[in-house]
Amino acid sequence: MVVVEEERSIEGGLLQLDNQNDDPECRITACVIFSTVVAICASFSFGVATGYTSGAEIELMKDLDLSIAQFSAFGSLATLGAAVGALFSGKMAMVLGRRGTMWVSDILSITGWLSIAFDKDVMLLNFGRISSGIGFGLTSYVVPVYIAEIAPKHVCGTFTFSNQLLQNAGLAIVYFCGIFMTWRMLAVLGALPCIIQVIGLFFVPESPRWLAKVGTDKELENSLLRLRGRDADISREASDFKVMTKMVENDSRSSFCDLFQRKYRYTLVVGVGLMLTQQFSGSAAVISYASTIFRKSGFPVAIGMMMLSLFVMPKTMIGLILVDKWGRRPLLLMSTSLLFTRRFPGAGLACEPVGSIESGWDLVIH
Template sequence: MVGAIASGQMAEYMGRKGSLMIAAIPNVIGWLAISFAKDSSFLYMGRLLEGFGVGIISYVVPVYIAEISPQNMRGALGSVNQLSVTLGIMFAYLLGLFVPWRLLAVIGTLPCIVLIPGLFFIPESPRWLAKMNMMDDCETSLQVLRGFDADITAEVNDIKRAVTSANKRTTIRFQELNQKKYRTPLIIGIGLLVLQQLSGINGILFYASSIFKAAGLKDSDLDTFALGAIQVLATVVTTMFLDRAGRRILLIISSAGMTLSLLVVAIVFYIKDNVSHDSDLYNILSMVSLVGVVAYVIAFSFGMGAIPWIIMSEILPVSIKSLAGSFATLANWLTSFGITMTANLLISWSAGGTFATYMIVSALTLMFVIVWVPETKGRTLEEIQWSFR
């Protein structure tokens, strides 16, 4: 959450690349603190440093991707971020089956160590360079991104127009966010990121082993890895369809699928409480609950995993992106914190009740998408942001 608060200002003043370099440092130190921990205080310190780095990264990466992508590929490239997250989770599950946790923490430093020198070889966001009045650098960066044969005149003019209109008002006060042109994108961006977490995804993924044990499955760690692999496959499918089908329809399908899956799981857990553990019916219900959880994760990965971050990075106007983006990311991690802290307590109170609660949130998410969320496919960032005026 602290990283999220800092992320907007860092991305504003140090650039997208500079912010990512800074974020990688606490990640490396955090993993080393965990790996060489003498007692639990080291684990807490490492986890706090990790959280700070991830708070920055989770805002800056979607914004950077949205700002460098051509409009016809922005959805697919944006969802590569979520695909990478799911790959990371899957590899953590897989390596956790074979290596001790201290070694797993050392392996965690490797991506961060590769990231720092790697950032020297990629261009800065042309939109950020334009906002900083570095127009020559902006054009050079865009030419590198689009290819040296591409004609970038129209895109450069769009960026210049958007930046000129944003720079007329250099600072936005918090009260001014209530204007309609800011209020609507803020409600959509923050609403999607909060609902994404309130649907219980992190509670279910972090406690997947406990949930599978509660469902009566023996090898819960292996099942958890399988869940991670399924999540990766579902996210690959989303990446392929995002720029063809559009964001809105995938969000509707995703939240409807999550609602139905959670309804099935909730009903199954309620019935299981009144069935003998030795009966055939109990074993059948265990398998149905497993299928329901897997269906929920697939439905989540199909839209609600990647798309809220993509839409947040597309719809927030340049003039409020640092303030509003930080706020949206903070809201997401604050909700994630609440869900993660309560998931274990809720599951031990009532597994059926827990899934029923998450199901109600998923149903509200479906209504929110239908009423509020616009289609952003095939439009430039400038067109999307002008539409809210």
């Protein structure tokens, strides 16, 4: 009798596991993978833009006879443009949709990259830099949001982390290719992923969460069926999107001043503190001017850039693998601790940061 009950218990557990695997909200379909790949094409271009000043610095200053001040201004214009793009990214994503915003970002980025690639004076060079910066300001918001809204909930962190993975891939490529490619060819290389995304966006579905707000029920269902499979039961997920949309609409009626209420104090301090820690870590300066750091320190620039290109990808892969297993907070604590580790007195060994903590900020948001 006991044996029979145990067999039934085992069979029940297996059936429950099968039902979980058959859950349409947990399916990883080809459409989800393809849509994610198309979205992160812009992230690759973003990574190229981040490291472009480091890979192109020497030849660019020589060919256009730029002073240090002019080149520094050129590098900083991308940050200025990104701030402008980020300022309007949320509103644009709500009005034009996730795909529409990515198209606008691509147009700005391609225009900027080609302006840099074919420029003959400083004005066109700076215009290209600020134009691509605005595009990447839009990209930094809309790409992780789009991926988080289409990915199955149990692998949402991993899929969203692919945005950071492709940024680091672009950074590694520009570091490596900058050794033997001209600065004009590097600019063309940065434009190619955006061109691929422009074409790929015609074949991916719109975000179901955005459609739940502005679209019809039919459009929402078609998007979910493409993402979860034509034979999937998407009624529960569609209902969840509608309920969540109504909750967001109610919250959106609040004013900016409501953010400083006492009940939001802890959340506000954590969010702002993480962003400040990221910016004050100095990682952006190291990434953008790595070649100058190597040259000033007397280290061979080509060897240093090649070592960096080989280093940035593995540390991102670690985060990609562990994000849904360990969680966001442990990874943030580990990366922040390693970033601020200093030389141990008397040990004779220096513990250097294993990577930027930027990869953790997206994880906290999603």
